[in-house]
Amino acid sequence: MAVRLRAVNISTETRLSTGTVATRRLGALAIVMLTVLAVLALIISPEDVNQGSTVRIMYVHVPTIWVAYMAFILTAVCSATYLSGRNRSLGWDRVAGASAEIGVLFVALSLLTGSLWGRITWGTYWVWDARLTSTAFLFITYIGYLAVRRLDGTQRQRARRSSVLALLAVLEIPLVHFSVRLWRSLHQEASVATGGTDVELDDLMLFSLFFGLAAFSVLFVWLLLHRQRMLYLEDAMSSQGLDAAIEARRKEAVR
Amino acid sequence: MDLTPRPSDDVAATPRRKRRWLPMTLIAASLIGGGVVVTQFLTSAIDYYCNVDEIGVREGCDSDRRVRVQGVVEQGSVRKEDGATVFTLGFNGKTLDVTYQGDPGGIFQECISVVAHGRIAAAGFDSDRIEVRHSNQYVEKNETRIDESNEEAAACSLLVE
Structure with a gap:
C-alpha cells in the first residue's frame, strides 16, 4: 500500500510505503486464509436443513460483525490509554482512529450481508427490531466519531475529543450483542456464545465459522497496521505544514 | 511570533x-x-411483537389496533384460498387463524415461527406482512440421515422453540 508524498517532503527517515516484510507476510496469510474460507463456506460445509445454501452467508456475516466489535473495543482501549497516559502519545490516537475506520467498514458489510440473508430467510431486507435498530445506531455513532476526528483543530484536540467519544460509543456494543436476549427480536439469539455450554451448530459449520473468525481477524490486523501507518504519514504531512510556517516566520523575523 | x-x-x-x-x-x-x-x-x-396468547391481554397488544403477532405455524394448517395463504398460528396453548394475501416470503413453512403484521378481524387475523423467525439452531441437511419423508417432521421439531 503506497502513499503519495510528492507534494510534501517528509523527512528522509520516513517510509514511503506502509508495508514491511511482516505486513506482506501477514497479507499473504490473510489471502490464503480467506481463500480456504471461501472453499469451506461455498463447497465443503453442508447446507442447512431449513435454509439450504443461504446458511453460507453466515461465514461472512458473523466474522464481519466480530471484527467490528473487536475494532471498536480496540478503539476504546487505545483512547483510554491516550487519555490516561502521562506522555499522551498520538500513536494511541492513530491506532484508535484506524481501528474505528475498519470497524465502520465491517459493520457496513455485516449489515449488507445480514440484509441479503434476511431477504431470503425472513422474507424482508430490513426490520426495525432490537438487533437491527441497535446495530444501525452503532453504525451511525461511529460515522459521527469519524466525522469528529476530521474537525478542525490540532492533533491533540482531535485525540482528546475523539477519545472521549470512543469511550462513550463502545458502551453500545453490549447493548447490540445482548439486544436479542434483552428484548423480543426477529433476529435469532446467538448460536455459539450462548452463555451456556450448548452450541447450536453442526461440527463442520462450526469449524467453518471459527475459521472465518480467524481469517477475518488476520485481515483486520493487516488492515489496521497499514491504516495506522497511513494516519501517521498524514499527521506527519500536516505537522510539516506547521513547521514550514514557523520557519517562514523565523526567516521574516531575521530580516 | x-x-x-x-x-x-x-x-x-x-x-x-x-x-x-x-x-x-x-x-x-x-x-x-x-x-x-x-x-x-x-x-x-x-417490543417487536406480541405472542399469540398475549393478544387482548398484555399492554400494547390490544385487539383493536395494528399489532405484530408471533407464533408457530401449526402443522397441517397451511392452505391456499383465492390467492391468499391461510394458516393457524399457535403459541402457549392459544391459536389464531391468519389470512395473508399472497405467498409469504422467506422460508415460510409449517412448524416455523413467524411474525404476522396486521389487525384482528371477525374471521381471525388479517395480515399484510409475514416475517419468518429463524431459530439459532443450524443443522446439516444430510440426505443419508434424514430421508425426505421424515425430514419435514425433523425440521418441525427443530424449529419450534
Whole structure:
C-alpha cells in the first residue's frame, strides 16, 4: 500500500510505503486464509436443513460483525490509554482512529450481508427490531466519531475529543450483542456464545465459522497496521505544514 | 511570533475549506439519523411483537389496533384460498387463524415461527406482512440421515422453540 508524498517532503527517515516484510507476510496469510474460507463456506460445509445454501452467508456475516466489535473495543482501549497516559502519545490516537475506520467498514458489510440473508430467510431486507435498530445506531455513532476526528483543530484536540467519544460509543456494543436476549427480536439469539455450554451448530459449520473468525481477524490486523501507518504519514504531512510556517516566520523575523 | 495564517492563493488552501463543512455535515447527519432511530424505531424495536396468547391481554397488544403477532405455524394448517395463504398460528396453548394475501416470503413453512403484521378481524387475523423467525439452531441437511419423508417432521421439531 503506497502513499503519495510528492507534494510534501517528509523527512528522509520516513517510509514511503506502509508495508514491511511482516505486513506482506501477514497479507499473504490473510489471502490464503480467506481463500480456504471461501472453499469451506461455498463447497465443503453442508447446507442447512431449513435454509439450504443461504446458511453460507453466515461465514461472512458473523466474522464481519466480530471484527467490528473487536475494532471498536480496540478503539476504546487505545483512547483510554491516550487519555490516561502521562506522555499522551498520538500513536494511541492513530491506532484508535484506524481501528474505528475498519470497524465502520465491517459493520457496513455485516449489515449488507445480514440484509441479503434476511431477504431470503425472513422474507424482508430490513426490520426495525432490537438487533437491527441497535446495530444501525452503532453504525451511525461511529460515522459521527469519524466525522469528529476530521474537525478542525490540532492533533491533540482531535485525540482528546475523539477519545472521549470512543469511550462513550463502545458502551453500545453490549447493548447490540445482548439486544436479542434483552428484548423480543426477529433476529435469532446467538448460536455459539450462548452463555451456556450448548452450541447450536453442526461440527463442520462450526469449524467453518471459527475459521472465518480467524481469517477475518488476520485481515483486520493487516488492515489496521497499514491504516495506522497511513494516519501517521498524514499527521506527519500536516505537522510539516506547521513547521514550514514557523520557519517562514523565523526567516521574516531575521530580516 | 505571529503565526496567524495569511491570505494566500495557495492551492493547498482549497481542500482545507472543504474539510470544514464535510465533517460538520456528517456530524449533523449522524445526530439527525441517530435521533430518528431512537425516537421513531427504538420503542417498537424493544417490543417487536406480541405472542399469540398475549393478544387482548398484555399492554400494547390490544385487539383493536395494528399489532405484530408471533407464533408457530401449526402443522397441517397451511392452505391456499383465492390467492391468499391461510394458516393457524399457535403459541402457549392459544391459536389464531391468519389470512395473508399472497405467498409469504422467506422460508415460510409449517412448524416455523413467524411474525404476522396486521389487525384482528371477525374471521381471525388479517395480515399484510409475514416475517419468518429463524431459530439459532443450524443443522446439516444430510440426505443419508434424514430421508425426505421424515425430514419435514425433523425440521418441525427443530424449529419450534
